[in-house]
Amino acid sequence: MGVVDDRTGPVRSRDRFLHGGSAESVVRSVRSPILSSWQRSLLLGLSPDQTELPFTDDFDAEGPVVRAAAPVLDRLAALFAGSRMNICLADGHGTVLERRFGDKTLPGRLPAIQTEPGFVFSERVAGTNGIGLTLAERQLVQVNGAEHFAERSQSSACTAAPIRDQLSGHIEGVLCLGYPYTDADPALAAVVRRAAEAIERRLMEQSSARERGLLQAYLEAAIRVRAHEDVLDGHPVTLAELLLSELEQSDHTTLKEKATELLAGAHRAAAEVSLSHGRRVTLVSRPVTSPAGVEGIVVEALLPDEEEHHAPAPAHAPLHAHAAAPASGTAAPAPGAGAGAGAVRGLVLVGEPEVGKYAVAARRRLELLAEASTRIGTTLDVGRTARELAETAVPRLADFVTVDVPESVLRGEESGDPTGELHRTVVHGIRDDCPFYPVGERLVLRPTTPHMRSLATGQPVLEPELKAAFGWIAQDPVHAELLLAHNIHSLITVPLLARGVVLGVACFYRSRNPAPYGDDDRSLAQELAARASLCIDNARRYTREHTLALSLQRSLLPHGLPEQSAVEVAHRYLPAESGVGGDWFDVIPLSGTRVALLVGDVVGHGLHAAATMGRLRTAARNFAELELAPDELLTHLDNLMVRLDREEGGDDPAAGSTAIVGATCLYAVYDPTTQRCTMARAGHPPPALLLPDGTVTFPDLPAGPPLGLGGLPFESAEVHLPENSRLVLYTDGLIEDRHRDIDLALEELHRTLATDPGRSPEDTCQAILDALAPEHPADDIALLVARTHATPPDRIAAWELPADPARVGDVRAAAMEQLGRWGLEESSFATELLLSELVTNGIRYGGGEPVRVRLIHDRTLICEVYDASNTAPRMRQAANTDEGGRGLFLVAQLAQAWGTRYTPDGKVIWAECALDAA
Template sequence: GEDILTLHKNDFLAVPPGTPHAFAPAAGNLLLVGEPGVGKHAVAARRRLELLSEASTRIGTTLDVARTARELAEMAVPRLADYVTIDLPEAVLRGDEPTDPAKPLHRTVVHGIRGDCPFYPVGERVHLKPCTPQLRSLNGRRTVLEPDLRDAPGWVSQDPVAAQRILAHNVHSLIAVPLLARGIALGIASFYRARDPAPFGDDDRALAQELATRAAICIDNARRYTREHAMVLALQHSLLPQGFPEQNAVEVAHRYMPAESGVGGDWFDVIPLSSARVALVVGDVVGHGLHAAATMGRLRTAARNFAELDLPPDEVLTHLDNLVGRLDREEGGGDPGAGIPGIIGATCLYVIYDPTTQACTMARAGHPPPALVRPDGFVSFPELPAGPPLGLGGLPFETAEFLLPEGSQLVLYTDGLIEDRRRDFDTALEDLRRALSHPNRPPEDTCRAVLEAVVPGHPEDDIALLVARTHTLDRNRIATWDLPADPALVSSVRAAVTRRLAEWGLEETAFAAELLLSELVTNAIRYGSGPIQVRLLYDRALTCEVADTSSTSPHLRHAAATDEGGRGLFLVAQLSQSWGTRYTPEGKVIWAECALEVPGGKAGPAALRIDLDDIPAI
């Protein structure tokens, strides 16, 4: 073998003249003693070690599959090869485990000392023939060395025309290395030599194999991350609204942008409520990953369920706060030993808009307040009681109410829009104000302008944006009657309702509305307390409301055949598409909605179809 002896000049001993193999030290401090040519081999070995050491820090700097593959090519050129091409299965690029790594291959990297060498371009599908060195290497899971490509018929037969163009660029030697990690073949890396007239040797093959092995581990890590990221993104997408229900209270537009570091727990929703009202919700679960996305879905579902109870915003947040605290206790309370992180840190903003009164009621739990844009373009950020984040428990939430002119815009967002460590908070708010200060702009245009002007260049947190432009229900579509608690007035209410429905062109709905209001008014007189108010709302549905000052709520029950009563609310349920109770500071409101349809399926007034066979005999 070739042994190397390294001496310092101060340690070099004087020997008599004529003694063989003794060399006086030159101006440098090192002296190599050994067989001829040992210095050249030592330098080459040292360079290989330096390359491998540098590769351990420069390959795998990101969790992006294509970027990691390119880092392998950048390390190899020009110290090992003059050109490098890397082909990966499309499944690997998606994050999946390839079932057949040989097809379909996707040209992922082309890198070299020049950009005009005619290899297959990046993005092209590569269909390799079985005789090619690359496919032999991939199928045999071994490194294949072709010292002279002019004498490699398998490589030439893949594409003779392209092969001749490549040879014309003095490319003459090839090493094909499979990218193997954890027993999985992830693709193939091809190393080409052009400038050095000497062909690749065994040392070059070993170095290429070592580089490819290290890169394959990093590529597999990136592939696994890509798969998990795609799974979390798909989960979150399925948990976010796929579309908003039809309603006339607000015109909405929305945007969602995941953070560069991973999917988080931001969410939003638009929930139709009784009496033509609508709820707007934006929330944020602190953190990223699968747990944050799953928690977001649970909170969004819970918020919709609490909204169905017709609760005011502060009570909805109280129920969500209790839910988050209970979930946190059940899942270990964020104890690392429990294996499941806690979810303390969730925030929420809940808004209810009533188009009949133009009143907007809102409450927040540690969430940024919304922006209010008046029809003239004036932007304000209302002072809302902050409220604690969800899950702390024991602290109250407060509501605030505003009157909004028709055409105002409510802009709800999560903190990822305005919080960025590279930008001052006040500067971000001012950018948001300028982006919103344009009168009479559709919500879609508002979303687009906000994203262009306010979103950070590299978002570190998720961003949810919800823009709602308010509308008002026409006063001519609202009818109200105030009554004393007198049973004799029920017939007069029925007559007044019939006349008003005739004015609206809803004669075919009059029968169901009369029965509904008769039952609701009679119940309010019998079991509630006066005064009583009857209200009709003509929107997408006909809503019949009866309000009184009592806080007792009726319950639906199924009367037996021999019972003399108990069928009133059953009639209400059969004649309406939905009904319920809403509590107010003055008492309660019992409401029922009658569906409206028109021939041809267009929205508008028409007949309500009632199947009297479904109504039991009384």
């Protein structure tokens, strides 16, 4: 945190804030920790003009922190000799323990509150100041002039840093340098940090001295025992030699871990440890007291001889130790001599129980982090990943965990303002009766809450005592009281940040363990949250990509089925769980009441496959409009795939990741006037056919190669479909699964269709999916069920006439008579003109062969003229001087659609006319 050189901005911001200005109006000119502290000070009911602070003489003036800090404070006083530097040492509650001054005359010119030990500067009683803010933020801080909450401190500045116990991480005190605002120097931060670290090292040395005293007491007791016992026969073997020569490194680690647990137990105990190669060692712990009165624990090892296995010594058995090397707080083994025939005894560990507890806790933190790497992020689901974070942390780090994530993140988007749209996503704990806000509720939080402070600063916030966390209580006093009644007493909030994106906030609550959270717990929670944040961000990005791909694919699939009379169709599309594929289906009305049914599957997943699917579907519809036969249509699609593959870099090995691998397709054309269905497939599974009598078959269609190989022919096959037959088309995701054989899937499909032949297409679709669709599909599934209809014979009229223009009138007359029988007299005029033009054109250009005429009464009136020519007519703009060329123009004006399709022996010119055409 840099020093603020310009006082005008902070002064104005402070005045504006204290006079009711919103936090938003000052947030740009005031640092986030300072603003949060101001807000907490107001919530505490503090007044800026308060002059008195609490004073107490009940503090340890000769405690470990004071003894460790004294030489450092003296060196600081010498460093700043002659300056207006006020050097202060406070304990972990904000009570001043020691003072030093650069200028020796300062104590006489300053008030007692700035010179005497015993005054309390915690934030809850003094507002924003160096000592109080350091304890609140638990890190080095600088408070400059107007950033102080109290009026009395406006001309001062200070730099303060916490002093921690290096074993436990607990804050034992605060080192604070105070000075006039005009003497501010950015270099002071480094000075304070190094001085605090020096005090921390001296605290650690004091702890080591205590352990050395315990070791000395152990050695003296061992010497006294040696002097009174008989020396046993046998060559003395040291424990260190045995560990190095016969035990593997993993055994050494196992012994150290178990010894640390016994040390943390703080009482007599014995434990048998299994080592490699079937060996066993017994660890025994017992209390020991140093000459200075420090109480500790000694852990010894008893290794039985290979030839004689001795049972573990009872916890109350006397221990005989002959020699030991210094092992101050570590698991370095010391040499020992035989305590009995065939046994080796030696020192493994000596130390205070609290040191052992810290070591055990550190190891368990590492184990939790290792477990988190495997438990968090097993899926690409944001909500599930957040819950995995909570399940990992409970109960070893927290008793309750809540995770709040913006709704936009759950949708895969980035959160523009996470502080304004948090939703409770996870509540998980050791029991279900705690009154947390429920999952799914939108949270509106005050800026003073730990949640919002975490999101604002991007740093974790530790509240060791929730009953004193006024910003947390002020959010909802009733809710806070309920949580406190459930003994939830400590909180860590950690922002979920990944790649610069704010994803939410995780909160860790403690209730069963009476000890408050410390900095080590905060660091562990931050590490867990960091790992979870990356997984959540990966899940968010996947959700976004999956949503985009799925939206693209759904936009490229049919949104509704076209109206037609040939078949009754039902369909289903089921996307894969892990990624969007390239499956598609289509229903395309063709001329002459025919209909085309199409299913296909592009190899691969993702946006590329979906986009390729869209291009293929569009191309297939266009080719179908050209009235191509199924085998010809597949040939054109194959050529298209080859061109797309070439354009995508399929011939370049370096571009292999984006090249189109291929696609499969099944194309069927059903004609209800003949009840014939022509099908061709390109590497696609064959359709299933359910006949009206309940017979189920899989027509033996020529397989054909997948699309994209190029140069290989496709073949068509024709089958007769009685009315009310079911034609079932599907993609391979329905029958291919790594847990199921394809033949078994086809048998299940056969059984499902045969069970109830009378089902509707909709019911048939659902029954097929219920029976065959995997619970978690790895591939897309497209399913199309078509129940065939037949055009009644009385709705079809056909005539054949020789290529004689004089016979055109006969056809017109017969057609008008037929329209009368159908009750379509209103369409007579338009139909008569259409037939005249189409039949005349067929006779003129049909090559002298007979011409056939067919009328079909369907949703529209369809006029078809067959001739033997394979030359299609072309509409053109006739000039004013031309005698002909206007016939097709007239047909196009009268008909709502017209076109040409080819047959094996010629072509058909057709036109559709609305039934109400005048």
